[in-house]
Amino acid sequence: AAAAAAAASSDKVESGRMHMSSLTLGRTPSGQRFMVEALKRAVLPTDGSRVNVVVTDITSPSLFWVTCVDNVGALNNLLQSMATSYPADAEPHRPLAGEVCAARFSGDGAWYRALVTSVADTFIQVTFVDFGNSETTTINALQPLRPEHSALALQGIRCCLAGVKPVHGAEWDAEATGQFRQLTEGVRLTCHSTAQRSGHRFSIHLALASAPNEIIAKRLICSGYASGDTA
Numbered sequence: 001a002a003a004a005a006a007a008a009s010s011d012k013v014e015s016g017r018m019h020m021s022s023l024t025l026g027r028t029p030s031g032q033r034f035m036v037e038a039l040k041r042a043v044l045p046t047d048g049s050r051v052n053v054v055v056t057d058i059t060s061p062s063l064f065w066v067t068c069v070d071n072v073g074a075l076n077n078l079l080q081s082m083a084t085s086y087p088a089d090a091e092p093h094r095p096l097a098g099e100v101c102a103a104r105f106s107g108d109g110a111w112y113r114a115l116v117t118s119v120a121d122t123f124i125q126v127t128f129v130d131f132g133n134s135e136t137t138t139i140n141a142l143q144p145l146r147p148e149h150s151a152l153a154l155q156g157i158r159c160c161l162a163g164v165k166p167v168h169g170a171e172w173d174a175e176a177t178g179q180f181r182q183l184t185e186g187v188r189l190t191c192h193s194t195a196q197r198s199g200h201r202f203s204i205h206l207a208l209a210s211a212p213n214e215i216i217a218k219r220l221i222c223s224g225y226a227s228g229d230t231a
Contacts, residue, residue, distance in 0.1 A: 092140045114127060166227070
């Protein structure tokens, strides 16, 4: 959240990663659960329009998450509200897979919106839907999402980098992913998308917002970390 706020006013930002009812019923006071398919998601235009983004989480050049700079103010307001809405001593919440809850992130102890991706007896896997990173947590770190925190579209946008593919085989090696991270994390970027692939991933072109000719895919190819892909 701090990174996204900085991105709204500066070309250089901090890293985009976050540093971010009753147990029986597991419901909000209104008895409502918020399932992910019922909530709005932020999207990118697919007509080639350019928007400013920050990268918030990276698995590889074929799977990473961005947040639109234009939405940073609304997201920060949401997080500020969440910070005072979920008391630390509240009863634990046992969620359903596919539910969006309030989750306390282990990295900073703050509350964020999180999608429950799997539920086991002891541990629960969540993905922080406004940023893209995941972690394993417990019911003690979960609360039912309050209705006022469900209105803003989920801000994390799942993407893949257009125009590149791994040099060897089908998987990106650690060196290539590390170079992609070095080029994109903590920097305001300009992106445009012309397609949305399967898995809710937008295929996007990225360039530095401060230097539009500095195209990320070209940098990876020229440095030998990727091959060109015209598919």
